[in-house]
Amino acid sequence: MATSLKSLSEHSSKNILDISNKKFAIVVSEWNEDVTEALYSGAYQTLVQYGAAKENIIRKNVPGSFELSLGGQWMAQQEEIDAVICLGCVIQGETKHFDFICDAVAQGITNVSLKYNKPVIFGVLTPNTQQQALDRAGGKHGNKGDEAAITAIKMLGF
Numbered sequence: 394m395a396t397s398l399k400s401l402s403e404h405s406s407k408n409i410l411d412i413s414n415k416k417f418a419i420v421v422s423e424w425n426e427d428v429t430e431a432l433y434s435g436a437y438q439t440l441v442q443y444g445a446a447k448e449n450i451i452r453k454n455v456p457g458s459f460e461l462s463l464g465g466q467w468m469a470q471q472e473e474i475d476a477v478i479c480l481g482c483v484i485q486g487e488t489k490h491f492d493f494i495c496d497a498v499a500q501g502i503t504n505v506s507l508k509y510n511k512p513v514i515f516g517v518l519t520p521n522t523q524q525q526a527l528d529r530a531g532g533k534h535g536n537k538g539d540e541a542a543i544t545a546i547k548m549l550g551f
């Protein structure tokens with residue numbers, strides 16, 4: 394279902410895992426920081442809302458979404474980290490650069506999660522326009538950061 398037909402922030406709280414002793418890393422891309430900061434706020438607040446201890450949420454920044462894979466790996470390889478949330482926003486420009494970044498970061502994050510056998514969540518917006526990004530970072534379609542945090546919690550309860 395397209396995001397425009399649902400809210401990224403709506404989710405069932407039934408059977409949610411106790412995450413009071415779980416440790417989370419949130420890796421945030423600095424490109425389009427007005428958007429990624431909103432994604433971070435959504436993810437952080439959702440983790441705390443569901444019981445994560447603030448001291449158990451570690452934030453790291455990377456320059457751009459392309460670096461989320463390596464930043465995510467540096468966090469996932471740490472034994473005490475239970476889940477990693479990677480947040481970014483790649484906005485279509487004039488060239489094919491968008492395609493290369495999106496493909497690389499989607500595959501890269503997938504590879505890290507499989508390599509370290511732990512949730513590494515793809516919380517990356519790939520909109521065509523700035524407005525589409527804002528709509529999905531706390532706007533009319535909710536917050537992708539919320540969705541990424543809930544996804545991490547659900548995967549820990551697998």
Ligand SMILES: Nc1c(NC[C@H](O)[C@H](O)[C@H](O)CO)[nH]c(=O)[nH]c1=O
Pocket residue numbers: 422424425456457458459460481482483484485494
């Ligand atoms: N154009 C966007 C980028 N570009 C930068 C890359 O992510 C990367 O940092 C660079 O190619 C050096 O490796 N990054 C985004 O996150 N969003 C964009 O819209």
Ligand SMILES: CC(=O)[C@@H](O)COP(=O)(O)O
Pocket residue numbers: 483484485486487488489490491494
């Ligand atoms: C996704 C990008 O890297 C993009 O913003 C770069 O813009 P352009 O394709 O116009 O160089």
